[in-house]
Amino acid sequence: MTTTERPNALDPAQIDGLVDMDPEAFRSAAHAAVDLMADYLASVEKFAVFPAVEPGSIGPGFPTAAPETGESIDAILADYSRLIEPNATHWQHPGFLAYFGTTASGAGIIGEMLTAALGQNAMLWRTSPIATELEGVVVGWLRQALGLPDAFDGLITDTASTSSLIALAAAREVAGVEAAAHGIGGRPDVRQMRVYASAEAHSSIEKACMTLGLGRDALVKIATNDRFELLPDELKAAIARDRDAGLRPIAIVATVGTTSSTSVDPVAAIADIAAAEGLWLHVDAAYAGAVAICPELRGPFSGWDRADSIVVNPHKWLFTPLDASLLLTRRMDALRAAFSLVPEYLLTLDRATPVRDYNEYTPQLGRRFRALKLWMLLRWFGLEGLRRRIRHHLELTADFAAAVDATPEWERLAPVPFSTVCFRFRPERLGADETALDAANAAIMDAVNRSGDVFLSHTRLAGRFTIRLAVGNLRTEARHVERAWELLQSAAREVAP
Numbered sequence: 136m137t138t139t140e141r142p143n144a145l146d147p148a149q150i151d152g153l154v155d156m157d158p159e160a161f162r163s164a165a166h167a168a169v170d171l172m173a174d175y176l177a178s179v180e181k182f183a184v185f186p187a188v189e190p191g192s193i194g195p196g197f198p199t200a201a202p203e204t205g206e207s208i209d210a211i212l213a214d215y216s217r218l219i220e221p222n223a224t225h226w227q228h229p230g231f232l233a234y235f236g237t238t239a240s241g242a243g244i245i246g247e248m249l250t251a252a253l254g255q256n257a258m259l260w261r262t263s264p265i266a267t268e269l270e271g272v273v274v275g276w277l278r279q280a281l282g283l284p285d286a287f288d289g290l291i292t293d294t295a296s297t298s299s300l301i302a303l304a305a306a307r308e309v310a311g312v313e314a315a316a317h318g319i320g321g322r323p324d325v326r327q328m329r330v331y332a333s334a335e336a337h338s339s340i341e342k343a344c345m346t347l348g349l350g351r352d353a354l355v356k357i358a359t360n361d362r363f364e365l366l367p368d369e370l371k372a373a374i375a376r377d378r379d380a381g382l383r384p385i386a387i388v389a390t391v392g393t394t395s396s397t398s399v400d401p402v403a404a405i406a407d408i409a410a411a412e413g414l415w416l417h418v419d420a421a422y423a424g425a426v427a428i429c430p431e432l433r434g435p436f437s438g439w440d441r442a443d444s445i446v447v448n449p450h451k452w453l454f455t456p457l458d459a460s461l462l463l464t465r466r467m468d469a470l471r472a473a474f475s476l477v478p479e480y481l482l483t484l485d486r487a488t489p490v491r492d493y494n495e496y497t498p499q500l501g502r503r504f505r506a507l508k509l510w511m512l513l514r515w516f517g518l519e520g521l522r523r524r525i526r527h528h529l530e531l532t533a534d535f536a537a538a539v540d541a542t543p544e545w546e547r548l549a550p551v552p553f554s555t556v557c558f559r560f561r562p563e564r565l566g567a568d569e570t571a572l573d574a575a576n577a578a579i580m581d582a583v584n585r586s587g588d589v590f591l592s593h594t595r596l597a598g599r600f601t602i603r604l605a606v607g608n609l610r611t612e613a614r615h616v617e618r619a620w621e622l623l624q625s626a627a628r629e630v631a632p
């Protein structure tokens with residue numbers, strides 16, 4: 136039954152009930168919602184990828200206070216169709232080529248629905264034996280799929296930001312600071328700590344330093360070469376300088392697939408330095424890590440098996456609905472040292488047996504049952520199915536990069552190790568006027584995005600406004616990437632005739 140066929144009536148439970156929706160009413164409403172979802176996915180291309188809205192234009196369409204009495208599910212779903220769906224940025228749209236794409240795949244969405252219905256809290260084994268044990272299973276499946284040794288254990292968090300925060304907290308414990316017990320403020324015995332990452336590392340690393348009380352000053356941003364890859368000699372020199380200055384290095388973060396250009400830090404050389412210096416090595420492969428499920432494409436990951444911790448986000452390029460971040464580590468003991476706190480009310484008899492209570496390894500207590508959707512989609516796609524799609528995205532990207540390379544007045548601004556192309560329009564008549572080039576490229580991107588057919592985002596590389604095209608959506612076909620290229624070229628003709 137579709138929403139239009141349903142009576143616009145209240146459920147008796149909404150009038151004087153003391154319990155939840157009646158199961159049969161739920162069945163019918165949920166079927167209607169599934170119809171909406173299927174219709175949305177089937178016709179997402181009817182929307183502009185980014186809606187034609189201005190900031191502040193949406194909120195006033197909603198009442199200023201919650202209703203006193205319940206409203207029919209039909210009315211709510213009708214408003215969902217009217218107010219919610221059209222005002223979304225359509226990450227599910229095949230023309231979504233901005234940031235790093237993510238797709239909520241069918242199997243992943245079904246997993247989310249079942250997760251919500253089961254209502255598990257994966258904080259303790261006792262609060263969800265299945266969520267706890269399936270998390271272990273899925274972490275093992277992903278680890279093997281990525282080609283990493285079984286010395287890596289791990290867990291699933293919400294985002295890479297949290298995963299990296301946890302990794303750096305663990306690194307600090309391993310450094311012997313005992314911050315979990317004593318904090319770091321007002322302690323003359325604790326030297327100022329330092330974390331090293333390339334100048335291209337994601338802001339989540341700096342944020343982790345802020346959150347952990349190390350401060351943004353603690354992050355030493357190491358220079359990169361002209362391919363935006365960390366320079367190991369600069370790293371070595373910075374560590375030596377800091378040691379001489381009486382500071383306390385604790386960790387190095389290497390990135391495989393940086394956010395701006397998807398550059399690849401030389402992980403093996405960095406692992407050598409981490410080993411020689413006795414520092415924790417964290418590898419941020421939040422976006423690009425998915426590629427490692429293809430054995431023939433593991434070159435850029437060489438050396439990551441020597442890391443203490445690695446983050447890969449299934450919610451980026453493994454078609455998992457937000458949120459799901461995989462944190463792998465050889466040092467679960469260190470994570471536990473950083474975060475374990477077990478008050479009486481969380482003690483259970485199970486503690487006499489070796490159960491894993493995942494909350495002991497993370498800052499938060501309550502945890503979503505994220506393993507369910509991963510288990511479902513890994514089974515639905517199969518690893519071969521995932522590999523096929525990732526290889527296809529790499530082909531689409533290579534074709535786009537080749538078109539940019541072959542076209543006069545366009546230039547690529549970074550190598551393309553994965554599925555993201557960084558480029559700009561550079562007409563001869565603007566010469567070396569970088570300000571004018573920045574303005575022209577910003578205007579081109581804006582014009583393309585206003586078309587609604589595709590959605591691109593930008594960054595700045597070597598000071599230059601850089602347009603990025605990132606393939607990662609399951610629905611993206613050659614025609615969408617080709618359309619982006621057509622739109623870019625026609626916008627360029629308009630902007631800088």
Ligand SMILES: Cc1ncc(COP(=O)(O)O)c(C=O)c1O
Pocket residue numbers: 235293294295296297337339390392393394419420421422448460
């Ligand atoms: C390399 C890298 N690390 C970390 C992140 C942060 O990811 P999340 O949004 O899951 O915290 C991103 C986001 O794009 C990223 O590109």
